[in-house]
Amino acid sequence: MSAAGGGGTGSAGRLTRASHRARALALEVFRKGWFVTLVLLVWWLITAAGWVDPYKLPAPGDVLSTLGTLFTERALMSDLGATLLRLVEGWAIGVVAGVLLGLLTGGSRTLEDGIRPVIAGLQSVPTIAFLPLAILWFGFSGTAVLAVTAFGTFKPMALATYGAMHQVSPTLLMAGRALGARGLFMQRTLMFPAIVPSLVTGLKMGWSFAWRALMAAEIIVTGAAGLGGVLELGREIGAIDVVMAVILVILVVGIVTEQLFFTRLERWVNRRWGLVGAR
Amino acid sequence: MSDGPALRVSGACKTYERSDQAALLPTSFQVERGEFVSLVGPSGCGKSTLLGMIAGLIAPDSGSVEALGEPVTGPGAGRAMVFQDAALFPWLTVFHNVEYGLRAHRVPKAERRERVQDALRLVHLDDVASRHPHELSGGMRQRVSIARALVMRPGILLMDEPFSALDAQTRTILTDELQRIWLETRPAVVFVTHNLIEAAFLSDTVHLLSSGPGRIVKTYDVDLPRPRDEAHPALLELRHDMLDRLRAEVGGAIARRAQIAEVTAL
Numbered sequence: 001m002s003a004a005g006g007g008g009t010g011s012a013g014r015l016t017r018a019s020h021r022a023r024a025l026a027l028e029v030f031r032k033g034w035f036v037t038l039v040l041l042v043w044w045l046i047t048a049a050g051w052v053d054p055y056k057l058p059a060p061g062d063v064l065s066t067l068g069t070l071f072t073e074r075a076l077m078s079d080l081g082a083t084l085l086r087l088v089e090g091w092a093i094g095v096v097a098g099v100l101l102g103l104l105t106g107g108s109r110t111l112e113d114g115i116r117p118v119i120a121g122l123q124s125v126p127t128i129a130f131l132p133l134a135i136l137w138f139g140f141s142g143t144a145v146l147a148v149t150a151f152g153t154f155k156p157m158a159l160a161t162y163g164a165m166h167q168v169s170p171t172l173l174m175a176g177r178a179l180g181a182r183g184l185f186m187q188r189t190l191m192f193p194a195i196v197p198s199l200v201t202g203l204k205m206g207w208s209f210a211w212r213a214l215m216a217a218e219i220i221v222t223g224a225a226g227l228g229g230v231l232e233l234g235r236e237i238g239a240i241d242v243v244m245a246v247i248l249v250i251l252v253v254g255i256v257t258e259q260l261f262f263t264r265l266e267r268w269v270n271r272r273w274g275l276v277g278a279r
Numbered sequence: 280m281s282d283g284p285a286l287r288v289s290g291a292c293k294t295y296e297r298s299d300q301a302a303l304l305p306t307s308f309q310v311e312r313g314e315f316v317s318l319v320g321p322s323g324c325g326k327s328t329l330l331g332m333i334a335g336l337i338a339p340d341s342g343s344v345e346a347l348g349e350p351v352t353g354p355g356a357g358r359a360m361v362f363q364d365a366a367l368f369p370w371l372t373v374f375h376n377v378e379y380g381l382r383a384h385r386v387p388k389a390e391r392r393e394r395v396q397d398a399l400r401l402v403h404l405d406d407v408a409s410r411h412p413h414e415l416s417g418g419m420r421q422r423v424s425i426a427r428a429l430v431m432r433p434g435i436l437l438m439d440e441p442f443s444a445l446d447a448q449t450r451t452i453l454t455d456e457l458q459r460i461w462l463e464t465r466p467a468v469v470f471v472t473h474n475l476i477e478a479a480f481l482s483d484t485v486h487l488l489s490s491g492p493g494r495i496v497k498t499y500d501v502d503l504p505r506p507r508d509e510a511h512p513a514l515l516e517l518r519h520d521m522l523d524r525l526r527a528e529v530g531g532a533i534a535r536r537a538q539i540a541e542v543t544a545l
Contacts, residue, residue: 171362176368178354189382194368
């Protein structure tokens with residue numbers, strides 16, 4: 001590389017830059033990937049050495065090939081699709097309901113004082129405890145699972161909305177009032193946009209609550225398509241490679257939504273609201 | 280709109296909870312239509328409380344405020360306010376910030392558009408209408424804030440230390456700008472500041488307030504033709520008088536504080 005190090009010509013400069021970028025990327029991959037690699041290696045060693053019964057711990061390669069089979073021969077894709085659809089629906093319903101309730105009642109001291117403690121109390125009950133109730137109301141079906149997912153999102157979203165409303169700058173509210181904003185107009189045009197940056201954090205939290213509630217409910221309410229049902233099926237037939245393969249899918253879904261959706265959303269909101277690059 | 284003064288404050292006073300001393304003793308004064316009045320004094324003299332009462336954001340314990348012939352019970356369209364830190368809505372563009380009050384008052388869209396453009400032209404910011412507040416300098420943000428208030432065509436413009444967060448040059452420029460804008464639009468203005476020279480330069484009348492408890496201790500009339508020059512000898516003399524008065528009234532410590540504040544602000 002030292003020959004091109006002068007960087008006098010354009011192509012040499014590009015080359016140097018490209019190699020810099022490649023080195024930086026390699027370093028990044030190493031920093032973030034060494035531990036996972038180590039775990040996989042140990043896992044592989046244990047199974048290859050035959051120390052553990054493969055019915056308790058299958059080899060990494062077997063899990064991977066099972067994953068392939070599940071997708072090609074067992075239509076895991078439609079289970080994944082059903083789960084994701086339910087997740088997005090339940091989450092969206094919970095978000096809208098939570099934020100609306102927060103905004104409508106957070107504007108009034110009396111309403112908030114009465115309603116907030118109830119939601120905070122409900123939040124201390126794990127959402128899955130409401131599944132039997134949901135099954136009695138909606139039947140042993142995907143609807144019960146959806147209801148629990150939505151409820152699991154609703155509680156933290158309502159609480160996040162209350163919290164965010166108390167953090168809005170009093171001067172901003174005063175400016176709005178001095179300009180004649182009142183009631184619903186105030187909530188819609190000032191309160192709501194002002195809390196959006198804090199709500200994005202709430203959205204992320206709501207998503208993880210929804211995901212947890214959904215998985216637990218799907219494992220119990222089998223029959224409808226979904227990843228939880230496949231997990232439970234794997235347990236019933238003692239196919240540990242299936243169970244681990246599905247866990248892998250769940251893990252990847254979590255990482256991908258976090259990176260692709262929420263990180264971008266956060267970046268966009270922060271830029272639009274002037275939270276970065278502000279003077 | 281009836282005749283009579285733009286603003287009449289009659290015996291308005293305020294003591295905050297958890298405080299044994301009055302933030303503002305019963306205070307009375309009047310602002311004529313189109314008159315520029317400043318409230319000057321050190322921190323804790325009640326000038327911001329007084330402004331909050333006039334804006335309808337703080338209720339007086341007793342006494343009353345009457346604006347444009349109506350008793351003040353809350354914020355009103357006839358009174359517009361400019362805050363110290365501009366208090367612009369960060370998620371809205373400059374245009375939509377200025378438009379906000381008109382939307383709150385259900386002004387039709389076509390008229391809103393025209394009035395916002397006029398207001399932005401008045402503060403020389405029509406070229407940044409589509410920017411967001413965080414893309415502007417502090418001085419530009421404060422000019423947007425002035426446009427947002429003036430677009431309401433207020434009979435009374437309330438300004439709460441609008442330039443105190445700005446650097447010295449920007450402050451001088453904006454003070455000149457405010458004089459020009461006021462001469463073009465002529466609302467009654469109540470201008471709160473701790474800067475004596477700024478108050479003298481802009482005002483027809485300056486009320487000097489003192490702290491512990493807050494009250495008006497002296498009133499000055501500034502009878503100079505406009506547009507004025509900040510270096511006018513009469514203004515410097517007036518500033519000197521006011522400083523002397525402050526010293527005599529509230530003792531050296533507070534006057535020194537006001538002087539320091541003014542020196543750092545200039």
